[in-house]
Amino acid sequence: AQRVTQPEKLLSVFKGAPVELKCNYSYSGSPELFWYVQYSRQRLQLLLRHISRESIKGFTADLNKGETSFHLKKPFAQEEDSAMYYCALSGFRNTGTASKLTFGTGTRLQVTL
Amino acid sequence: EPEVTQTPSHQVTQMGQEVILRCVPISNHLYFYWYRQILGQKVEFLVSFYNNEISEKSEIFDDQFSVERPDGSNFTLKIRSTKLEDSAMYFCASSERRQGNQPQHFGDGTRLSIL
Structure with missing residues (x-):
């Protein structure tokens, strides 16, 4: 089974601050x-x-296979x-088969002044 | 840049009625997909389609759902007898036929409201 977890529904940061949106997967x-x-x-x-x-x-x-994470950073x-x-995950496929995307629940990023 | 187009943008239908959602994938793409997003929930896979047949379908995609590529450009999703719980945004996507997972390109979606 494929599963993607995004633990934060909302991330609020100030302009100029670093951002990290977390994503963990299971596959x-x-x-x-x-x-x-x-x-x-x-x-x-x-x-x-x-x-x-x-x-x-x-x-x-960066995909971290050891931690099964794919966090987004800026x-x-x-x-x-x-x-x-x-964040979304797809299993590897060979040409000739379509491969679905499994999505996380999403994180809303709010950048404020 | 070529885009996936979906019509209509909003469809309001009485419960029990049939509805057809239309999509025009990017012209050189050969893999097609439907996803849906119920308000406040995540985007869920419904079905994938390649070479004029279903490649994979989720448990959501029951006998009430069907897909078709009636001509060289359109890709449709039909819901035979709509239920209240079918209310959602429906997204069509397409991708190229190349080795590896080519990115899926999404349309703007059709908001389906069942009354």
């Missing part, structure tokens, strides 16, 4: 982890995937980062 196989973001009244957008190991909008996330929060953030 017996080899997982792929993603972070999706949903800005107010907009669609779910892919922010990061662990396999890319890149930084988008200053956000990074050193200095900006007002425009305020949004709903969803």
